[in-house]
Amino acid sequence: MPKGWMTKTIIFIAICSLFLMSACSNNSDNTVRVAEVTRSIFYAPQYVALSEGIFEKHGINVELTTTWGGDKTMTTLLSDGADIALVGSETSIYVYAQGTSDPVINFAQLTQTDGTFLVSRAMEHFKWVDVKGSTFLGQRKGGMPQMAGEFVLKEKGIDPHNDMTLIQNIDFANIANAYASGKGDFVQLFEPTASIFEAQGLGHIVASFGKESGKIPYTVYMAKDSFLKKNDDVATRFTAAIYEAQAWVDTHSSEEIAKSIQPYFEDTELSLITTVVDRYKSQHSYATNPILDEEEWNNLQTIMDEAGELPKRIDHKTLVDTTFAEKAQQ
Numbered sequence: 001m002p003k004g005w006m007t008k009t010i011i012f013i014a015i016c017s018l019f020l021m022s023a024c025s026n027n028s029d030n031t032v033r034v035a036e037v038t039r040s041i042f043y044a045p046q047y048v049a050l051s052e053g054i055f056e057k058h059g060i061n062v063e064l065t066t067t068w069g070g071d072k073t074m075t076t077l078l079s080d081g082a083d084i085a086l087v088g089s090e091t092s093i094y095v096y097a098q099g100t101s102d103p104v105i106n107f108a109q110l111t112q113t114d115g116t117f118l119v120s121r122a123m124e125h126f127k128w129v130d131v132k133g134s135t136f137l138g139q140r141k142g143g144m145p146q147m148a149g150e151f152v153l154k155e156k157g158i159d160p161h162n163d164m165t166l167i168q169n170i171d172f173a174n175i176a177n178a179y180a181s182g183k184g185d186f187v188q189l190f191e192p193t194a195s196i197f198e199a200q201g202l203g204h205i206v207a208s209f210g211k212e213s214g215k216i217p218y219t220v221y222m223a224k225d226s227f228l229k230k231n232d233d234v235a236t237r238f239t240a241a242i243y244e245a246q247a248w249v250d251t252h253s254s255e256e257i258a259k260s261i262q263p264y265f266e267d268t269e270l271s272l273i274t275t276v277v278d279r280y281k282s283q284h285s286y287a288t289n290p291i292l293d294e295e296e297w298n299n300l301q302t303i304m305d306e307a308g309e310l311p312k313r314i315d316h317k318t319l320v321d322t323t324f325a326e327k328a329q330q
Contacts, residue, residue: 029061030059030060030061030234030237031061031062031063032060032061032062032063032083032084032234032238033063033065033081033082033083033084034062034063034064034065034082034083034084034085034086034221035065035066035067035073035076035077035081035082035084035085035086035087036064036065036066036067036073036085036086036087037066037067037068037069037070037073037085037086037087037088037219038066038068038069038172038190039066039264039265040115040190040191040192041191041192041261041265041273041276041277041280042111042115042190042191042219042280042285043086043110043111043219044249044257044261044277044280044286045110045242045245045246045248045249045286045287046086046110046242046245047260047261047263047264048245048248048249048257048260048261049062049241049242049244049245050062050064050264051260051261051263051264052245052248052260054241054244054245054248055238055241057241057244058237058238058240058241058244059237060234060237060238060241065082067082068172068173069140069143069171069172069173070087070088070090070091070140070143070144070172071091071140073085073086073087073091074087074091074094074095074104077104077222077223077224078095078104078224083223083227083231084221084222084223084227084238085104085221085222085223086110086219086220086221087219087220087222088143088144088145088218088219088220089106089144089217089218089220089222089292089297089300089319090142090143090144090147090300090304090309091104091222092104092105092106092222092319093301093304093310093311093314093319094142094311096314096318096319097311097312102224102225102226103224103225103318103319104222104223104224104225104319105222105223105224105225105228105319105320105321106217106220106221106222106292106319106320106321107220107221107222107223107228107235107239107290107320107321107322107324107325108220108221108238108239108242108243108290108292108324108325108328109217109219109220109221109287109289109290109291109292109296109325110219110220110221110242110246110286110287110290111218111219111285111286111287112215112216112217112218112284112285112286112287112296113210113211113213113214113215113216113218113283113284113285114144114145114148114149114152114208114209114210114212114213114216114218115145115190115191115210115218115219115280115285116139116145116148116149116188116189116190116194116209116210117188117189117190117191117194117205117207117208117209117210118186118187118188118205118206118207118208118209119179119186119187119188119189119194119197119198119203119204119205119206120185120186120203120204120206121185121186121202121203121204122204123204123206126204126206126207128153128156128157128158128207129156129157129158131153131156131158131163131164131186132158132163132164133163133164134164134165134184134185134186135164135165135167135183135184135185135186136160136164136165136166136167136184136185136186136187136188137167137170137175137178137179137183137184137186137187137188138150138160138166138167138168138188139168139172139175139188140168140172141168141309142307142309143172144216144218144300144303145188145190145209146168146188146307147303147304147306147307147309148209148213148216148218148303149188149209150306150307151213151303151306151307152209152212152213154306155212156212167183167184170183175187175189176189176193176197179197179202179203180197180202187203188209191276191279191280192265192268192272192273192276195272195275195276195279196268196272199272208279208283210280210283210285211283213303214299215295215296215299216296216299216300216303217292217296217297217300218285220292221238221239221242221290223235228321228324235324236324236327236328238324239290239324239325239327239328240327240328242290242328243289243290243325243328243329246286246287246288246289246290247288249281249286250286250288254274254275254277254278254281255274257274257277257281258270258273258274258277261273261277289325289329290324290325290328291322291325291326291329292320292322292325293316293322294316294320297316297320298316301313301314
């Protein structure tokens with residue numbers, strides 16, 4: 001586990017223990033503070049739930065904040081700066097491995113594949129072997145994007161730590177800027193940045209890590225166990241709204257989805273949003289229901305183990321509660 005993450009986690013768990021009361025412990029006004037790990041078209045069902053009034057329909061008022069990075073998002077959740085976090089499931093495993101008395105529980109899955117794409121500066125006929133000997137601008141060590149990326153590279157016969165120069169010391173929010181300024185031959189990017197770079201001639205999308213890595217609980221809504229126990233009804237209605245939004249995305253066209261979520265991507269052309277949504281829909285990145293099943297959970301831990309980042313294997317039932325998702329589907 002990354003030492004920086006471990007230190008931050010211990011510090012903020014200690015801070016949490018000093019709080020006498022969470023600012024939203026009873027949720028009497030049905031306001032839920034959600035911290036999302038990044039702003040991405042990858043999370044289209046969430047923005048549909050907001051723009052189409054689905055959260056309101058279920059009596060939930062969502063206050064959404066973008067926290068830019070898994071470590072920052074989990075820190076926000078642990079320090080009671082948010083009630084619910086939308087982030088990779090691996091973060092809940094890292095926290096649990098520290099021995100917390102109030103574990104972070106995964107209760108509703110939003111995406112079911114990796115959401116990143118491999119971008120190359122210039123390559124007409126890409127082959128995975130072309131990555132060998134290159135400089136690769138990767139994601140944060142210990143984060144799901146980087147671990148899924150390394151898993152795929154190994155499956156393609158590439159040792160990410162010996163067959164190429166892997167750069168992982170750039171802050172999540174600055175990776176795209178670093179590549180745009182000329183750093184690296186390849187970069188692993190989320191949408192819409194990957195497609196924007198392609199449109200601007202800064203690179204070419206040559207592969208999808210989502211297609212290559214298979215189904216995993218990539219981005220999940222999670223909350224502290226204490227919050228879920230105190231706010232069972234709120235969590236159930238929140239999950240029901242997400243499920244309805246997932247069904248909306250599944251049954252509407254890419255164009256309709258793009259129009260719905262455009263207010264959350266004001267600086268992105270509607271045509272580009274449509275292209276990105278279509279790309280994610282075609283590779284089944286959007287989960288069609290919020291249940292995080294045991295097979296996906298085990299796949300996640302296999303990828304973490306392959307990356308050398310799994311502190312210990314944890315049973316599905318320990319950190320996953322599917323009851324809210326099951327109620328949502330009834």
